[in-house]
Amino acid sequence: MSTTDTQPRRSIGAARNPDSHAAILAAAEEIFCESGYAGFSIEAVARRARAGKPTIYRWWPSKAHLLLDVYTRLKSSRMPDPDTGTLEGDIRSFLTELVRFWSGNTGGVYKSLIAEAQADHKAAEALQAYSIERTQHTAGMFERAKARGEMRADADSLAASDLMSAYAWKLLLTDRLADQADIIDKVTSILVRGLVK
Amino acid sequence: MSTTDTQPRRSIGAARNPDSHAAILAAAEEIFCESGYAGFSIEAVARRARAGKPTIYRWWPSKAHLLLDVYTRLKSSRMPDPDTGTLEGDIRSFLTELVRFWSGNTGGVYKSLIAEAQADHKAAEALQAYSIERTQHTAGMFERAKARGEMRADADSLAASDLMSAYAWKLLLTDRLADQADIIDKVTSILVRGLVK
Known part of the structure; x- marks a missing residue:
């Protein structure tokens, strides 16, 4: 794909140049890690990646979408899905x-994004789509517990995933991330009892 | 208490004039209901109540504190504590x-307040204090279930209260308040199973 936007656009599929897409993501990740939410903008990413803003917008409809893409990649690399072999271990680990x-700074970025989503429509759309996708992804943890015969078949994996992550959100949004081992144990115990056979 | 601030201040206890305190709260509630978060400011409340801003700040350290006071009063009057006689009924009702x-507009105000608390230190303090107080208050619902012999003595009422309200927060913050009966049933079922004997 040309880096100028004077050429006629091809379809998004055809236009997706891996190098340029990767360059934008790499630049976005650098800015995310260096400057957090306040310094993150489509303009800054475009400058760093030497890409045109329209190119970025062709792939990510808003700053929030691009930021959540970076956030998801960081999360996948730094926080592998728990697979301890027990539901209790998996919930506590999650x-x-x-x-x-x-x-780290990711918490600050994520809480700022949740905040922006309360006022900005595109950020709200991006957050809702991200949240639904992650809830489905994490439901796999509970499906594995069902497959092991540990979890009740009639307990809803999506609801369990949604409830568990909701608790983490509230800790983040009320500045209670520190020293949470005790309360995490108590919440884990309620969830496990609520889900096991 | 004098409405001017030229007289020497008495102690806060002595200075708390029920009329003026009530007038400020009444004005704040009107502005909350008419204009939501965007129109709510100490200036606007002072004008409406014909009170001095320093008088307001003597009782409420920030806009967030005053707004949460109004919010709590509205919530208490419109949403009585559930007392259905069963834990399942109480959780679903809550x-x-x-x-x-x-x-109503309270959801918009509350999500804006949570958003502001992610960037503003005083709003964060007010929200954290409010959240802790409400979590303790709602824990009473679970203590009543223990007193009825319905809930396990070793399940933590505060953790249960925190987890339950966290779920509601996530629905609010991801724009999923509508048509939630089905998912609320599923979450209620997990919580009940997690807490009962």
Whole structure:
């Protein structure tokens, strides 16, 4: 794909040049890690990646979409899905690791994004889509517990995933990420009892 | 208390004039209901109540504190504590009524306040204090279930209260307040199973 926008656009599929897409993501990740939410903008990413703003908008409809893409990639690399072999271990690990992941600058970025989504329509759309996708992804943890015969077949994996992550959100949004081992244990215990056979 | 601030201040206790305190709260509630978060400011409340800004700040350290005071009063009057006689009924009623309460303009105000708390230190303090107080208050619902012999003595009422309200927060913050009866049923079922004997 040309980096200028004077040529006629091809379809998004055809136009997706891996190098340029990767360059934009790499620039976005650098800016995310260096400057957090306040310094993150489509303009800054375009400058750093030497890409045109329209090129970025062709792939990511808003700053929030691009930021959540970077956030998801960081999360996948730093916080692997728990697979301890037990539901209790997986839930405790999920909550503990998420709180740890957020204790870096990612927590600040994520809470700022949730905040922006309360006022900005595109950010709200991006957050809702991200949240639904992640809830489905994390439901796999509960489906594995069902497959092991550990979790009740009639307990809803999506609802469990949504409830568990909601708890982490509230810790983040009320500045209670520190020293949460005790309360995470108590919440884990309620969830496990609520889900096991 | 004098409405001017030229007289020497008495202690806050002595200075708390019920009329003026009530007038400020009444004005704040009117502005809250008429104009929502965007129109709510200490200046606007002072004008409406014909009170001095320093008088307001003597009782409420920030706009967020005053707004949460109004919010709490509205919530207490519109959403009584559930007391259905069963834990399942109480949890379902709490979540259903909270979602309904937020479907008015209060939901918009509350999500804006949560958003502001992610960037503003005083709003964060006010929200954290409010959240802790409400979590303790709602824990009473679970303590009543323990007193009835319905809930396990070793399940933590504060953690249960925190987890339940966290779920409601996530629905609010991801624009999923509508048509939640089915998911509320599923979450209620997990929580009940997690807490009962």
